[in-house]
Amino acid sequence: MVDEPHAQPPTDIHAALEAVLMVAAAPVREEELARSLNVPVHAARSGLEYLKAEYDGVIGPTPAAPPESPHLGYDGGSAPRMRGFELRHVAGGWRIYSRSEYAQLVTDFVVEGSSSRLSQAALETLAVVAYLQPVSRSRISAIRGVNVDGVVRTLVQRGLLTAHEREESTGSVLYSTTPLFLEKLGLGSLDELPDIAPLLPGTDQLEDLED
Structure with a gap:
């Protein structure tokens, strides 16, 4: 893939990445995300790394970007706070998961009464x-x-x-x-x-x- 955008990129790359990842049924490769957002692969990778750090509470959330330019940076934001979900790099791609410490709570909510568990x-x-x-x-x-x-x-x-x-x-x-x-x-x-x-x-x- 050519590492260059071929159309107008989103104003806020972080919000755009979140929108795609929230509906992804499987881990999504950086190249696929870059193609979907019309941004360079390195920009998609930077955005993913930023979101991972934000969800882990390492850095605070970034403020909204000015509409006239894409927001690709790591600046600014409010106080860091670890989220109940995390962004993981698994099986060659990226996907949002519930944080592991809440696994039992999520399991009880989602699969209560379900017979789909493995024997x-x-x-x-x-x-x-x-x-x-x-x-x-x-x-x-x-x-x-x-x-x-x-x-x-x-x-x-x-x-x-x-x-x-x-x-x-x-x-x-x-x-x-x-x-x-x-x-x-x-x-x-x-x-x-x-x-x-x-x-x-x-x-x-x-x-x-x-x-």
Whole structure:
């Protein structure tokens, strides 16, 4: 993408970014935001970093920009205050989330009486795949001690797992987590997962177990 605006940019880039992010159903890349707002990518990035700092209470909110010029700066504003939401960079893009310390409150409000939560079996299967991926169903079953075919199908249907390759030696389908998995956990990459991999059996112990 050419890093130059091709039409009149918004008067207040911060307000424009908020307007787009509030309706985004998935993390939005900086390039997409820049294209939508008709501003350079570096301006969109600066605006995002400003909003993140503002929501975290590091700086105060910026005053309204004069109508004759786009507001791209980091100046001015009232006293800093941490918001109940935060702007995170996850899965290669940016998205607004409820702040983690209010997770239980939000959960109680949004999903009370809902049956859409993942089962314990699904959560355990996701954990195995996250730390050992790419991994076959038979290896997941060996670790969990139960058949996981149905659970894996459900996770694939929900977009949390993907079958992306086969082992050359056996032809077994290998499964990995998806960007949606990172998005739901609020992670930028798998490197941010807690370091519990050493507690799981290594795949070298399961070489004889194949589909």
